[in-house]
Amino acid sequence: MGNRIGPCTFPNCADHHGAPYLTSLGMCEPCQARFARTLGWLVMDWVGIHTALPMPARRGRQERRTAQKVFGHPAEWASDTAAEIGAVLNETHDSLAEYLGETPPPHPGITERLRVRAAWNYLECRIDKLALTDFGGDAATEMRDLHNQVRSRLGLTRPRQLLPTPCPVCELRTLFRSIDIGRDYIECGGCGHVIGEEHYPFYTRMVLDTILDSAA
Ligand SMILES: [Zn+2]
Numbered sequence: 001m002g003n004r005i006g007p008c009t010f011p012n013c014a015d016h017h018g019a020p021y022l023t024s025l026g027m028c029e030p031c032q033a034r035f036a037r038t039l040g041w042l043v044m045d046w047v048g049i050h051t052a053l054p055m056p057a058r059r060g061r062q063e064r065r066t067a068q069k070v071f072g073h074p075a076e077w078a079s080d081t082a083a084e085i086g087a088v089l090n091e092t093h094d095s096l097a098e099y100l101g102e103t104p105p106p107h108p109g110i111t112e113r114l115r116v117r118a119a120w121n122y123l124e125c126r127i128d129k130l131a132l133t134d135f136g137g138d139a140a141t142e143m144r145d146l147h148n149q150v151r152s153r154l155g156l157t158r159p160r161q162l163l164p165t166p167c168p169v170c171e172l173r174t175l176f177r178s179i180d181i182g183r184d185y186i187e188c189g190g191c192g193h194v195i196g197e198e199h200y201p202f203y204t205r206m207v208l209d210t211i212l213d214s215a216a
């Protein structure tokens with residue numbers, strides 16, 4: 001955990017000469033903010049895929065035909081991608097907890113949603129620590145690539161995702177997340193309320209809690 005000065009390890013960090021910024025933090029501060037945003041977007045990608053996945057078929061009931069298409073795309077892609085996101089988050093959580101000598105995360109026998117929430121709660125407030133490790137840069141690359149893959153798979157200029165929690169202002173379930181290139185925002189389709197980027201981490205936690213509570 002040295003404080004040696006070296007090039008920022010975040011993918012594609014570049015100063016005006018095109019070289020990564022030099023920093024003693026592992027990653028320069030703007031890149032740490034980028035990392036936090038990428039983590040948040042990826043968790044929300046997981047939420048979008050997860051909430052759109054068909055429920056396991058009930059006993060004695062025929063599967064609905066609509067189960068073929070999820071999030072606008074084949075169910076197989078969706079469940080594979082959700083699992084991949086869950087694995088990256090869980091592995092990063094595991095590596096960082098080991099590096100810091102802290103309690104390891106729930107392991108793969110536990111449901112994906114528990115692992116995703118545990119990873120979010122653990123990593124979101126430890127980006128500065130993750131930045132100092134020698135695996136932080138790789139984790140950031142993997143998360144960014146997965147997020148870009150999800151976004152391009154959605155195939156629209158600005159895909160929208162209906163969120164499972166009510167609007168904090170009008171209390172209707174009409175909150176949409178818009179996924180723009182390099183930018184996300186959440187807006188209520190009912191009253192027009194916009195959730196600012198500064199409230200995004202809090203809101204992400206609320207969405208994950210909602211998913212867990214509704215599964216109980
Ligand atoms: Zn940087």
Ligand SMILES: [Zn+2]
Binds near residue numbers: 190
């Ligand atoms: Zn509203």
